[in-house]
Amino acid sequence: MGFQKVAGIQEFENIEKKLIExxxxxxxxxKVEGDYYAISNKCPHMGGSLYKGTLEDGVITCPRHGAKYDAKTGKGLGKPKILFLEFKMQDDRSYPVKVEDGNILVDINIE
Ligand code: FES
Structure with missing residues (x-):
């Protein structure tokens, strides 16, 4: 299906993240450093909502067990732990984003 409109850039005047279906x-x-990025909201670890996590300096932290992901690429960062046990870190899925005429478009149909 290709790129689909998901938001307007004016929506990001006062927010830095948005959950879309x-x-x-x-x-x-x-929105990180003035550009827009899309990754799966579903944490690769156990499905926590990354939208409910914190976004700081381009890093999104899962609210469930603290795994960190690069909001630009979905790359898993660091070595997260539950109690004292490290768990295997996987990268999150990222999707291409472009801006046209004040609209933000995402393509989720890439392989
Ligand atoms: S579900 Fe995200 S770190 Fe466990």
Whole structure:
């Protein structure tokens, strides 16, 4: 289906992240350093909502067990732990984003 409109850039004047649903997928849309990025909202660890996590300096932290992801790429960062046990870190899925005429578009149909 290609790129689909998901938001307007004016929506990001006072926010830095937005949860969107696109073709049944839950996507976290963020604004980092003036650009827009989309990754899966579903934490690869156990499905926590990354939207409910904190976004700081381009890093989104899962509210469930503290895994950290690069909001630009979805890359898993660091070595998260539950209590004292490290768990295997996986990268999150990222999607292409572009801006056209003040609209933010995401393509979720890439392989
Ligand atoms: S569900 Fe996200 S760190 Fe466990």
């Amino acid at each position: 696109l073709d049944g997928k839950s996507i976290l849309l963020t």
